[in-house]
Amino acid sequence: xxxxxxxxxxxxxxxxxxxxxxxxxxxxxxxxxxxxxxxxxxxxxxxxxxxxxxxxxxxxxxxxxxxxxxxxxxxxxxxxxxxxxxxxxxxxxxxxxxxxxxxxxxxxxxxxxxxxxxxxxxxxxxxxxxxxxxxxxxxxxxxxxxxxxxxxxxxxxxxxxxxxxxxxxxxxxxxxxxxxxxxx
Numbered sequence: 001x002x003x004x005x006x007x008x009x010x011x012x013x014x015x016x017x018x019x020x021x022x023x024x025x026x027x028x029x030x031x032x033x034x035x036x037x038x039x040x041x042x043x044x045x046x047x048x049x050x051x052x053x054x055x056x057x058x059x060x061x062x063x064x065x066x067x068x069x070x071x072x073x074x075x076x077x078x079x080x081x082x083x084x085x086x087x088x089x090x091x092x093x094x095x096x097x098x099x100x101x102x103x104x105x106x107x108x109x110x111x112x113x114x115x116x117x118x119x120x121x122x123x124x125x126x127x128x129x130x131x132x133x134x135x136x137x138x139x140x141x142x143x144x145x146x147x148x149x150x151x152x153x154x155x156x157x158x159x160x161x162x163x164x165x166x167x168x169x170x171x172x173x174x175x176x177x178x179x180x181x182x183x184x
Contacts, residue, residue, distance in 0.1 A: 098162035
């Protein structure tokens with residue numbers, strides 16, 4: 001939870017320019033987030049509902065393999081999953097809130113770990129595009145057990161919105177149906 005708190009503190013400390021509703025990603029000072037930067041990532045929401053991977057810290061690279069920077073994060077998801085994820089990300093922007101999700105990740109070979117991910121909405125340096133900034137960390141003995149994730153599946157364990165000072169949506173981030181909890 002330390003990274004959730006740090007990410008929330010960072011977001012709340014950022015200036016929001018007149019006429020805008022969210023802070024700009026360019027205002028994040030690396031010194032403020034240096035300890036969690038290896039676990040951070042950034043998605044740039046572009047036209048056509050593409051979430052382009054703009055940044056992945058070295059711990060994220062070590063976990064998933066080399067980052068496909070410049071590629072669409074949603075490219076490997078089924079269409080019904082994409083709709084669910086886009087609705088979730090849209091809720092962060094419309095409510096001006098963050099979120100934390102915890103997933104059980106089953107690694108090839110059967111080992112299971114918890115992946116904790118925190119999200120906050122921002123806007124690009126130009127103020128014209130939406131940016132999703134966050135961090136992810138694997139819980140447990142992941143590194144000692146061989147490190148890299150080729151995973152067989154994921155199950156959503158929990159999802160909650162984080163109040164950044166503007167409230168949170170009335171509904172949960174993901175439906176509680178079994179289909180929505182698989183491979184979120």
